[in-house]
Amino acid sequence: MYLMLRGGWWSRGLFIDLSEMKWRVFELDRGLVASFLGGRGLALHYLYSLQEPKVSALAPNSLIVIATSPLSGIPIFGTRTAVIAVKSFSTDTYVDADVPSPIGTALKQCGYDIVVVRGRCEKPCTLYIREDGVFFEDATDLWNLGARSALLKLIHDFGTEAAITIGVAGTKLVHGATVVTKLGPVQGPDIGAVMGSKNLKAIVIDGVKELPIANVSALEKVISRYLEYVKATPELSEWIRAGSVKLLELLWKHSLIPSEYFRDVYVDDLGELSPEHIEKFYKVYSVACPLCPLSCFSLCTVREDKYVGTWSYLDLAHVLALGFNCGIDRLGDVLYIAKLCSDYGIDIMTLGNVAGFTMMCYEYGIIRRVHTGGIAIKFGRADAVAKLLELICERRDIGEYLAHGVDYAAQKLGDYAKSIAMTVKGMELPALEMRIVPEIALLLSTSSTYPDYREALYLLLQKRFHEITVSDVVSARTTVNVLKCLSSCPLVPALLKLGLDEYSEVLKYVTGLEIPSNDLLATGIRVEVMLRRYFLREVPEWSPEFDYPPPRVFEEEVSKEPFRGRVLRRDEYQVLLKTYYREFELDECGKPRRELP
Ligand code: SF4
Known part of the structure; x- marks a missing residue:
């Protein structure tokens, strides 16, 4: 069957x-x-x-x-x-x-x-x-x-x-x-x-062929039901109006927004980067990914000041990575860099990290103007990010190192730069604070691919932050793997409170097959095992340290209330990691016990 x-x-x-x-x-x-x-x-x-x-x-x-x-x-x-x-x-x-x-x-x-x-x-x-x-x-x-x-x-x-x-x-x-x-x-x-x-x-x-669908009429009924549900849910209307920047309020309220390359938690007023300000002064209309009724993006334009006339699509990632984490507090500046990201074709979280890292190195004197084409790469300066992109793509001055990412640049710049770098397994991290909810640190650090901010949002939208457990991390990772196998966005089930049973129902009408949610979960686990095996095959010098967040998360205290003094404790993280390994049937070194199917 x-x-x-x-x-x-x-x-x-x-x-x-x-x-x-x-x-x-x-x-x-x-x-x-x-x-x-x-x-x-x-x-x-x-x-x-x-x-x-x-x-x-x-x-x-x-x-x-x-x-x-x-x-x-x-x-x-x-x-x-x-x-x-x-x-x-x-x-x-x-x-x-x-x-x-x-x-x-x-x-x-x-x-x-x-x-x-x-x-x-x-x-x-x-x-x-x-x-x-x-x-x-x-x-x-x-x-x-x-x-x-x-x-x-x-x-x-x-x-x-x-x-x-x-x-x-x-x-x-x-x-x-x-x-x-x-x-x-x-x-x-x-x-x-x-x-x-x-x-x-x-x-x-x-292409023009009809899609292969086993039961079109049953599928149409489910789609109508789903669209009705979206229309009838007031919180979703609000989301559609504001876009994913709506989540800024929640992240801010729970001190999960990092500022200035993870230096501290952002607690001040959201100011120009708040959803209301964006909507009132910059937004033209809401935009969704193809085939999705939830409009996470906003088309925004700059109507006055320095970058007047600049337009870009904007979502939460832009504001977190290019705004707060680069110390940039003007939305016009964020939109200018967002436009550059689209022109150059560079991942937003990666650029936010590369820029933030360089700004911090500049502040500490590791990088000087002589390395940056004469420009002061300071927090808060959009023109500095633009200059960096230029240097990186031309591989000039500091751009030669940064073109390989933060990890490589830090190796070249010496021990102090290495202690600043915020990477896991060589990959830059999403702009999310990791000291407040340890399970977020666990999720991002144990990824066998790159730390995925939408996977983290999926987890954060499951329940109240202080109630999140390691089992929730395992469940989020498994479910997001399933969603990625279905090329589906993790934000949709998180916002609509959908379970995998709903996906099973749709799959039945599309494929003609009964694929119960337990089978879907088994696929998610299978994929996780294979991701880890892929990593181990390509990077044989594995140790559990690869699954740890960067040292700054353990060493630098949050300086702002209500979490003043908070660090992630290493012993606490070790316990979480052990539990994660056990629940995912990994051995004590984090290697899969299961064979590939
Ligand atoms: S929920 Fe996902 S697929 Fe839908 S608009 Fe947002 S990012 Fe795109």
Whole structure:
């Protein structure tokens, strides 16, 4: 029963060799799709099994995988339509991004579930995928264009919005480079650099086939019920009006907003960065990811002052990472940097960290003007962040180090810089305070991919912060893995209070299969085991220290009330980590006891 597929998957994939400019169709094993569902699960499986161990992520034989899920293209539960996955070139870990673009739907409409890309084009290329073939279009004229301009040109030239592109950060192989959709850079550091290393500027997909759905009428009924529920829930209307910046109030109230590169907890008035101020003075309208009724983004413009005329999409990540954590308190400045992130194609949390780290190094005299092209890289200065981006992409002065990320730069800058760096397993951290809710530190530090701020938000939205336990961390991680396999946004079930039973119901109508929530959870655990095995294979010098937050979290006290004096205690964290290992069936060193399926 489980393997008789009536909908959901085509069981077909595309393998594309950029070096040879050839492609072929392959059949997906049906047991495999049933085990991994799609999205993160399938992408990880192919990266694990097809990519040679320890291959350099920037080498031609590294892989890019785009994986859809049975829910791709279904207007329910914020399906982000596809994930794009690579090996990170700076940390060797698996990284993926669930892409808020219709590319996943379009891929399904071409009759494929997954695309695996290998090789390197001889010259800049746009990959154009249709049902009748794969085309390697010359992208020389796009190569040096900013991602926003390149995307508009692609949408115009190909007549479809199912397009993603990289910016100069990607073409210059910068750490944190990612792909850009209409909503800006997606969360997924290094994906853009891997594309850049393959001379792959953009991917456009166009298809017209009907999606494979087992029971259309039953599915339509569930979708209507879901949309009615969204309409009838007042808190959701408020969310749709304000966007994800609405969460700022909650995070602020519970002292979870870090300021000035995690120096302290932000307790002052939210001021210009408050949801009300944003709505009143900057917001033009609300925007959602494709197929999602919850509008997390706001299109904002700067109406006066220095950056007048600048516009950008804005969500919570921008305000946390580019605002508070860089000491920037003017929304116009945040929007200016947000626009640059979209143009350069760089992950917002990564840039916020790189900038904050550099600002702190500058303050402590580790970096001087002579290293920064003459500009004072001080907290609060948007022009300093702009200059840094320029230096990084040109690999000039301090940009040479920062182009590899905070961890690498800290190694080069010496012990004091190393003690400042806020990274876990070499990856920068989301701008969330870790000393107040220890389980947040646990969640972010034990990730086997990159620390994911939406996973942290999923956990924070589950219950009152002081009631969160290690079991909740394990459950959040497992569930978010399932959601990533379904290429679904974790914020939707968190906001709508949905359980996996609701996903099982929808999957039944899409695929014709009964996949109970327990089976979904088993998939989430399977994926976690595989993520960790992938990490251990690529980074063999493992120790449990990899699962610890950076030393500053244990050493630097919060200086503001009501948590003055608070640090994360190492012994307390050790207990949490042991429990986490036990609940995830990892051994005492954090290695999986389970074999891969
Ligand atoms: S909940 Fe927000 S971030 Fe998630 S898919 Fe919907 S609009 Fe996008």
